[in-house]
Amino acid sequence: MAKITEYQTSKGKFYRFRVYAGIDEMTGKKKYIKRAGFKTKAEAKKELVKLEYDVSNGNYFKPLDSKLFKDVYLMWLDQYKTTVKESTLNKVLSLFKNQILPQMGLYRVDKLNLASCQKAVNVWASSSPASFKQLLGYASNVIDFAKRLELTDRNPFKDVIRPRQKIIRSERNYFEPIELKRFLTIAKKMGLKNYAVLRILAYSGMRIGELIALTWDDVDFVNSTISISKTVARGGGNKAIVQSPKTPASKHLLVMDNETMQVLRRWQVKQASYLLKCGINAMSSKQLVFSNTKNEFLARCTVYAWVKKICAIDTSLPKITPHGFRHTHATLLLSAGASVKEVQTRLGHEKVQTTLDVYTHLTKQDQKATINKLVKYLG
The missing domain is CATH 1.10.443.10 (Intergrase catalytic core)
Known part of the structure; x- marks a missing residue:
């Protein structure tokens, strides 16, 4: 049985544990289930026993289909559109349609690597220097969302090298x-x-x-x-x-x-x-x-x-x-x-x-x- 540990927060004393759940078929890495916030050791133990039983009988994890970037984007969009104004959503939809999805749409999020992400960032920096930081940010948000869904365990966009941009000084936009x-x-x-x-x-x-x-x-x-x-x-x-x-x-x-x-x-x-x-x-x-x-x-x-x-x-x-x-x-x-x-x-x-x-x-x-x-x- 996994070990139950005690920890302290500003709200008082709580208990937590971590259960080994085998190898993740999607990533090939060890999988753990973490639980925390139990007010008593007895509550933690009760939940631990239940989880270990489910894991041992193969009832806890269900195989997840490998998702394309464009599929995860649609799931992310369902959440994102509830948080912004219609005008902002309209601009973001345009960025994905015209810039992000043409570069990233057909990549599997679990197979996405740094080289692919860097290539996309280089294209955006060259073709859309004024908005490439936004493009990078939104693409990275989709992969972060994929991580929360446990469709991948990494976000290569976090490690890309941002191309150096030339500062173009335009004519002043005000009157004397x-x-x-x-x-x-x-x-x-x-x-x-x-x-x-x-x-x-x-x-x-x-x-x-x-x-x-x-x-x-x-x-x-x-x-x-x-x-x-x-x-x-x-x-x-x-x-x-x-x-x-x-x-x-x-x-x-x-x-x-x-x-x-x-x-x-x-x-x-x-x-x-x-x-x-x-x-x-x-x-x-x-x-x-x-x-x-x-x-x-x-x-x-x-x-x-x-x-x-x-x-x-x-x-x-x-x-x-x-x-x-x-x-x-x-x-x-x-x-x-x-x-x-x-x-x-x-x-x-x-x-x-x-x-x-x-x-x-x-x-x-x-x-x-x-x-x-x-x-x-x-x-």
């Missing part, structure tokens, strides 16, 4: 103060809707998905605030869906400047006139603040096209993306003297480190001020 002014001057000439969208992105720092999801009940003209409580993302079938913002901290109230709110008020009046002509109830509180000609969600690519057009008119402007306005907003706030904590709150970041890591750019004006401080100090 004078550049933002020039940009918005051109935007104003394009039309009230274009100007309202681009000005709100620049003066609020909200994410593009949060802007697209805005309804008029989110806007408080009396107190000059905009409530961020939802975002538009892509769900199954690449369909636009409304869901909660990126993090719990993303739900927040933005205090806006008077001029931006006046622009928004003028847009509300113009939009209402258009909707009434189309026979749509413009007074609905759930009416989208910005929509397309069919009164559906405004497309991200539409906003990107507006930005691209303006940057083509003034070629001296950096070619930023719609998300670049969030970078611009944070950078200019910091340049204006706002604390990192204030910027974190305004952007709706869960952690202040995110603000520090992503948005602490130095504008040209800041760089000049920095060196001037040194010159002044040295006299």
Whole structure:
């Protein structure tokens, strides 16, 4: 009979044992059954006797079929999809369909070796340098799941060598103060809707998905605030869906400047006139603040096209993306003297480190001020 041992935890004294169960047919290694958490030695002994009887009669272990990676992935997916938002699930499904399964799908998890995993990682690092860490992480998660199911006893992904990545420095994705002014001057000439969208992105720092999801009940003209409580993302079938913002901290109230709110008020009046002509109830509180000609969600690519057009008119402007306005907003706030904590709150970041890591750019004006401080100090 196996030995029952005593152990101590913060909750008190307990008993445990380990039973030898023979050789695992799948791995060729010794198999043990561990049990712990018994409050008395008598309870442990009772369970031990039962297990030893089952093992000796061949009733405990049942042969497990060797599984392919793609089979284990489907089992893992059943658990994973209950833990994430639909938009996240949609992205992960795409990663597996287009990248992971083509490389790993037909491997048997119990026969998977380091060489096979390293080959896949090298392919991902070469073809998808921006996402290869995610690909490695998700593939490794599937094998970890296989280990929990006792389909394999190792995860070779844990031992792969991560290829060194070249850091590609792209053009800055934010405007200097004078550049933002020039940009918005051109935007104003394009039309009230274009100007309202681009000005709100620049003066609020909200994410593009949060802007697209805005309804008029989110806007408080009396107190000059905009409530961020939802975002538009892509769900199954690449369909636009409304869901909660990126993090719990993303739900927040933005205090806006008077001029931006006046622009928004003028847009509300113009939009209402258009909707009434189309026979749509413009007074609905759930009416989208910005929509397309069919009164559906405004497309991200539409906003990107507006930005691209303006940057083509003034070629001296950096070619930023719609998300670049969030970078611009944070950078200019910091340049204006706002604390990192204030910027974190305004952007709706869960952690202040995110603000520090992503948005602490130095504008040209800041760089000049920095060196001037040194010159002044040295006299």
